[in-house]
Amino acid sequence: MTQEMVHSSGIVTVEEDNSWRYGEKNTNDSVSVTIVPELFKTADNKYLTGVGPKATTVYIRSGIPLAKITSGANVGSYGPYDKQATDGRQTKIAGLLESMVSVNINLSGWDVDDPLVGMTYRGDIVASKLPVKPESGAVWGGEFYDVEDDVVKPLSASAGAAGTPGPAGKDGATITKIELTQDTSSKAITAGKATLSNGQTVNITIS
Known part of the structure; x- marks a missing residue:
């Protein structure tokens, strides 16, 4: 049974979708990593939920494939796996974002309370239900x-x-x-x- 969490996003109510998990979450299948929030901000909002014209808070979806940044200014941090990236994130999927991450929207842009997040690195999943599906030839770590x-x-x-x-x-x-x-x-x-x-x-x- 998957756990569902409901969050308020200003005008929009958001329910966390954990359907990508197969069965219960284990307690020893994740590590803490630092993400670069700006990398999840794209024109099509594919990494987000709770988006709306009056939303003051949006959420980065749980289950997004994460990859380690190995070059550039953010070396050692993590962002969404992207085969078109050039900073190392195109190399291998390191894990999946464990839980939704809240992002506050203000006049200065995005504000994330804590970029330190949980990353699931092993377990049984339903790949077809991931919020963003990697290409069939993607390399998986973990x-x-x-x-x-x-x-x-x-x-x-x-x-x-x-x-x-x-x-x-x-x-x-x-x-x-x-x-x-x-x-x-x-x-x-x-x-x-x-x-x-x-x-x-x-x-x-x-x-």
Whole structure:
């Protein structure tokens, strides 16, 4: 079950959308990083929610893919992953913005109370429900799995993503796909099946 949070944005009421999470959030899956708020300000407002002509507060959406800045004035900070960027943010997705970040709008521009935010670096997600979806060839850091229709797809190299070697068996076979079986009434995962690179399948027992 995902947690929903409701915020007031002047005239607009904003409900935090955590549908990109698959299941409950873990307590040890995030780190604190510093973001550069101005990088989330774009003409199409794709990173924001609560936008309106009279809104005094807008919110940077949770679940936005973040990337580390490795060149320029903001080295070491983070911004939205962008394959068109030239400051390092085009290289790899480091994690996902853990929670919405409030931005106050005043005469001088944007004002963020604290640019230190939580970044989720591992876990099960529903990639199709991310507020901004990376291109299919994007490189993922951390340890992320995309769970959709009970099929688990590794996204990160450490999770055995496509094109990266996972743990090998005696004959060198690696896991290429995991399918899970879910009880329709309880929604609990009851079993599964792993497909190997040699074409064999292995049944997964859930205890």
